[in-house]
Amino acid sequence: MAPDGKFVNIECDLQDFESVRRAAAEIKSKYRKLYCLSLNAGIVAMPDKATKDGFDVQMQTNHLSHFLLAAELMPLLEAEAQESGDARIVTHTSMGRLHTRNRCLEEKYFGRNGGNLGGNSTDFMGDGCFARYFQTKLANTVFTYSLHEKLKKRGSKVRSISAHPGGSQTNFADHLPHMASSVSTFQSQEDGSMGLLTAMVSLGRSSMDPLVPLLRNPYLPKES
Numbered sequence: 001m002a003p004d005g006k007f008v009n010i011e012c013d014l015q016d017f018e019s020v021r022r023a024a025a026e027i028k029s030k031y032r033k034l035y036c037l038s039l040n041a042g043i044v045a046m047p048d049k050a051t052k053d054g055f056d057v058q059m060q061t062n063h064l065s066h067f068l069l070a071a072e073l074m075p076l077l078e079a080e081a082q083e084s085g086d087a088r089i090v091t092h093t094s095m096g097r098l099h100t101r102n103r104c105l106e107e108k109y110f111g112r113n114g115g116n117l118g119g120n121s122t123d124f125m126g127d128g129c130f131a132r133y134f135q136t137k138l139a140n141t142v143f144t145y146s147l148h149e150k151l152k153k154r155g156s157k158v159r160s161i162s163a164h165p166g167g168s169q170t171n172f173a174d175h176l177p178h179m180a181s182s183v184s185t186f187q188s189q190e191d192g193s194m195g196l197l198t199a200m201v202s203l204g205r206s207s208m209d210p211l212v213p214l215l216r217n218p219y220l221p222k223e224s
Helices: 017-030 056-085 093-101 128-155 175-183 194-201
Strands: 034-038 089-092 160-164 210-212 219-221
Touching: 017 056, 034 056, 034 194, 056 089, 056 128, 089 128, 089 175, 089 194, 128 160, 160 194
Parallel strands: 034 089, 089 160, 160 210
Antiparallel strands: 210 219
Protein backbone atom coordinates (compact mmCIF):
# COMPACT_ATOMS: atom_id res chain seq x y z
CA MET A 1 0.00 0.00 0.00
CA ALA A 2 2.60 2.56 1.09
CA PRO A 3 5.81 0.75 2.10
CA ASP A 4 7.75 4.00 2.19
CA GLY A 5 5.07 5.97 4.00
CA LYS A 6 5.60 7.52 7.39
CA PHE A 7 3.37 8.34 10.34
CA VAL A 8 2.93 12.02 11.18
CA ASN A 9 1.21 12.90 14.44
CA ILE A 10 -1.01 15.99 14.46
CA GLU A 11 -2.84 16.89 17.65
CA CYS A 12 -6.59 17.23 17.23
CA ASP A 13 -8.98 17.37 20.19
CA LEU A 14 -12.44 16.68 18.81
CA GLN A 15 -14.04 18.19 21.91
CA ASP A 16 -12.56 21.57 21.02
CA PHE A 17 -13.46 23.21 17.71
CA GLU A 18 -10.44 25.50 17.88
CA SER A 19 -8.18 22.45 18.17
CA VAL A 20 -9.85 20.94 15.10
CA ARG A 21 -9.25 24.14 13.15
CA ARG A 22 -5.60 24.22 14.23
CA ALA A 23 -5.14 20.60 13.16
CA ALA A 24 -6.69 21.31 9.77
CA ALA A 25 -4.50 24.39 9.35
CA GLU A 26 -1.39 22.34 10.14
CA ILE A 27 -2.36 19.69 7.60
CA LYS A 28 -2.98 22.34 4.94
CA SER A 29 0.38 23.93 5.69
CA LYS A 30 2.19 20.62 5.17
CA TYR A 31 0.29 19.02 2.29
CA ARG A 32 -1.30 20.29 -0.90
CA LYS A 33 -3.64 17.33 -1.44
CA LEU A 34 -5.29 14.50 0.49
CA TYR A 35 -6.43 11.13 -0.80
CA CYS A 36 -8.57 9.94 2.11
CA LEU A 37 -10.09 11.52 5.20
CA SER A 38 -11.22 8.81 7.61
CA LEU A 39 -13.74 10.08 10.15
CA ASN A 40 -13.60 7.17 12.56
CA ALA A 41 -13.14 8.60 16.06
CA GLY A 42 -15.96 7.77 18.43
CA ILE A 43 -16.98 7.55 22.08
CA VAL A 44 -20.04 5.86 23.55
CA ALA A 45 -22.23 6.13 26.65
CA MET A 46 -20.42 9.16 28.06
CA PRO A 47 -21.85 11.30 30.90
CA ASP A 48 -24.33 14.02 30.04
CA LYS A 49 -21.97 16.98 29.95
CA ALA A 50 -20.91 19.77 27.64
CA THR A 51 -17.68 20.42 25.80
CA LYS A 52 -16.03 23.83 26.13
CA ASP A 53 -18.05 24.77 23.02
CA GLY A 54 -21.31 23.89 24.78
CA PHE A 55 -22.28 20.79 22.83
CA ASP A 56 -22.82 17.24 24.08
CA VAL A 57 -19.45 15.49 24.38
CA GLN A 58 -20.57 12.56 22.24
CA MET A 59 -22.18 14.65 19.50
CA GLN A 60 -19.18 16.95 19.17
CA THR A 61 -16.66 14.08 19.19
CA ASN A 62 -18.56 11.69 16.93
CA HIS A 63 -20.14 14.09 14.45
CA LEU A 64 -19.80 17.86 14.74
CA SER A 65 -16.00 17.98 14.77
CA HIS A 66 -15.87 15.45 11.95
CA PHE A 67 -18.17 17.72 9.95
CA LEU A 68 -15.87 20.67 10.64
CA LEU A 69 -12.73 18.71 9.76
CA ALA A 70 -14.25 17.56 6.47
CA ALA A 71 -15.21 21.13 5.58
CA GLU A 72 -11.75 22.46 6.41
CA LEU A 73 -9.93 19.77 4.41
CA MET A 74 -12.23 19.60 1.40
CA PRO A 75 -9.89 21.76 -0.75
CA LEU A 76 -7.11 19.18 -0.32
CA LEU A 77 -9.45 16.32 -1.18
CA GLU A 78 -10.66 18.17 -4.28
CA ALA A 79 -7.06 18.77 -5.33
CA GLU A 80 -6.32 15.04 -5.15
CA ALA A 81 -9.54 14.11 -6.95
CA GLN A 82 -8.82 16.54 -9.79
CA GLU A 83 -5.28 15.23 -10.17
CA SER A 84 -5.83 11.47 -9.83
CA GLY A 85 -9.57 11.09 -10.34
CA ASP A 86 -10.19 9.75 -6.84
CA ALA A 87 -10.36 10.98 -3.26
CA ARG A 88 -12.72 9.97 -0.51
CA ILE A 89 -14.23 10.80 2.85
CA VAL A 90 -15.00 7.68 4.87
CA THR A 91 -17.40 8.04 7.78
CA HIS A 92 -17.53 5.33 10.45
CA THR A 93 -21.08 4.80 11.65
CA SER A 94 -22.75 2.07 13.73
CA MET A 95 -25.81 -0.16 13.84
CA GLY A 96 -26.73 2.02 16.81
CA ARG A 97 -28.22 4.45 14.30
CA LEU A 98 -31.15 2.03 13.97
CA HIS A 99 -32.03 2.45 17.65
CA THR A 100 -32.92 6.13 17.44
CA ARG A 101 -36.54 7.01 18.17
CA ASN A 102 -38.45 6.60 14.90
CA ARG A 103 -35.03 6.52 13.21
CA CYS A 104 -35.07 10.31 13.12
CA LEU A 105 -32.57 12.96 14.12
CA GLU A 106 -33.74 15.21 16.96
CA GLU A 107 -32.78 18.87 16.86
CA LYS A 108 -32.07 19.17 20.58
CA TYR A 109 -29.02 16.91 20.33
CA PHE A 110 -27.30 19.27 17.88
CA GLY A 111 -27.53 22.49 19.88
CA ARG A 112 -25.55 23.90 22.77
CA ASN A 113 -27.49 21.70 25.20
CA GLY A 114 -24.64 19.64 26.63
CA GLY A 115 -25.45 18.56 30.17
CA ASN A 116 -29.21 18.77 29.64
CA LEU A 117 -29.85 15.80 27.36
CA GLY A 118 -31.29 12.94 29.36
CA GLY A 119 -28.89 12.28 32.20
CA ASN A 120 -26.43 9.46 32.80
CA SER A 121 -28.50 6.28 32.64
CA THR A 122 -26.69 3.51 30.72
CA ASP A 123 -29.91 1.63 29.94
CA PHE A 124 -29.37 0.59 26.33
CA MET A 125 -32.84 1.66 25.22
CA GLY A 126 -33.35 4.53 27.67
CA ASP A 127 -33.15 8.29 27.25
CA GLY A 128 -29.65 8.71 28.66
CA CYS A 129 -26.15 7.97 27.41
CA PHE A 130 -27.07 5.59 24.61
CA ALA A 131 -29.84 7.78 23.22
CA ARG A 132 -27.25 10.50 22.64
CA TYR A 133 -24.81 8.02 21.11
CA PHE A 134 -27.44 6.64 18.73
CA GLN A 135 -28.16 10.16 17.51
CA THR A 136 -24.49 10.68 16.69
CA LYS A 137 -24.36 7.50 14.63
CA LEU A 138 -27.48 8.37 12.67
CA ALA A 139 -25.95 11.80 12.09
CA ASN A 140 -22.87 10.08 10.61
CA THR A 141 -25.03 8.21 8.12
CA VAL A 142 -27.12 11.24 7.16
CA PHE A 143 -23.89 13.20 6.69
CA THR A 144 -22.53 10.53 4.32
CA TYR A 145 -25.62 10.55 2.13
CA SER A 146 -26.04 14.32 2.13
CA LEU A 147 -22.39 14.88 1.28
CA HIS A 148 -22.65 12.37 -1.55
CA GLU A 149 -25.56 14.30 -3.06
CA LYS A 150 -23.78 17.65 -2.76
CA LEU A 151 -20.57 16.31 -4.31
CA LYS A 152 -22.48 14.63 -7.13
CA LYS A 153 -24.45 17.80 -7.87
CA ARG A 154 -21.31 19.87 -8.36
CA GLY A 155 -19.55 17.20 -10.41
CA SER A 156 -16.87 16.44 -7.83
CA LYS A 157 -14.83 13.24 -8.01
CA VAL A 158 -14.51 13.12 -4.21
CA ARG A 159 -16.47 10.14 -2.91
CA SER A 160 -18.48 9.89 0.30
CA ILE A 161 -18.42 6.35 1.73
CA SER A 162 -19.67 4.83 4.98
CA ALA A 163 -18.53 1.84 7.00
CA HIS A 164 -19.20 0.39 10.41
CA PRO A 165 -17.36 -2.21 12.49
CA GLY A 166 -20.18 -4.58 13.36
CA GLY A 167 -19.80 -5.99 16.86
CA SER A 168 -16.10 -5.72 17.70
CA GLN A 169 -14.04 -6.30 20.83
CA THR A 170 -12.76 -2.76 21.26
CA ASN A 171 -12.49 -0.82 24.51
CA PHE A 172 -15.66 1.16 23.81
CA ALA A 173 -17.49 -0.46 26.72
CA ASP A 174 -14.67 -0.71 29.28
CA HIS A 175 -16.59 1.72 31.49
CA LEU A 176 -19.80 -0.35 31.16
CA PRO A 177 -19.30 -3.57 33.18
CA HIS A 178 -22.83 -4.80 32.45
CA MET A 179 -21.92 -5.09 28.75
CA ALA A 180 -18.74 -7.14 29.26
CA SER A 181 -20.39 -10.51 28.60
CA SER A 182 -21.88 -9.30 25.33
CA VAL A 183 -18.65 -7.71 24.09
CA SER A 184 -16.76 -10.95 24.76
CA THR A 185 -18.79 -12.65 22.00
CA PHE A 186 -17.96 -10.04 19.37
CA GLN A 187 -15.45 -10.39 16.54
CA SER A 188 -11.86 -9.22 16.83
CA GLN A 189 -10.78 -5.62 16.34
CA GLU A 190 -8.87 -6.73 13.25
CA ASP A 191 -12.00 -8.21 11.66
CA GLY A 192 -13.99 -5.18 12.73
CA SER A 193 -11.59 -2.88 10.88
CA MET A 194 -12.11 -4.55 7.50
CA GLY A 195 -15.06 -2.42 6.43
CA LEU A 196 -13.25 0.81 7.25
CA LEU A 197 -9.99 -0.24 5.59
CA THR A 198 -11.78 -1.44 2.47
CA ALA A 199 -13.67 1.84 2.19
CA MET A 200 -10.39 3.71 2.53
CA VAL A 201 -8.28 1.86 -0.04
CA SER A 202 -10.42 -0.26 -2.38
CA LEU A 203 -10.02 1.05 -5.92
CA GLY A 204 -13.44 -0.11 -7.08
CA ARG A 205 -15.45 1.25 -4.19
CA SER A 206 -18.51 3.24 -5.19
CA SER A 207 -19.62 6.38 -3.42
CA MET A 208 -21.96 5.67 -0.49
CA ASP A 209 -21.24 1.92 -0.38
CA PRO A 210 -21.90 0.87 3.24
CA LEU A 211 -19.32 -1.69 4.34
CA VAL A 212 -19.67 -3.90 7.39
CA PRO A 213 -17.88 -7.04 8.60
CA LEU A 214 -20.23 -9.74 9.85
CA LEU A 215 -19.09 -11.74 12.88
CA ARG A 216 -15.75 -13.31 11.96
CA ASN A 217 -16.35 -13.32 8.24
CA PRO A 218 -14.73 -10.88 5.79
CA TYR A 219 -16.48 -7.59 5.07
CA LEU A 220 -19.73 -7.83 3.17
CA PRO A 221 -20.51 -5.02 0.73
CA LYS A 222 -24.14 -4.02 0.47
CA GLU A 223 -25.96 -2.11 -2.22
CA SER A 224 -26.72 1.51 -1.34
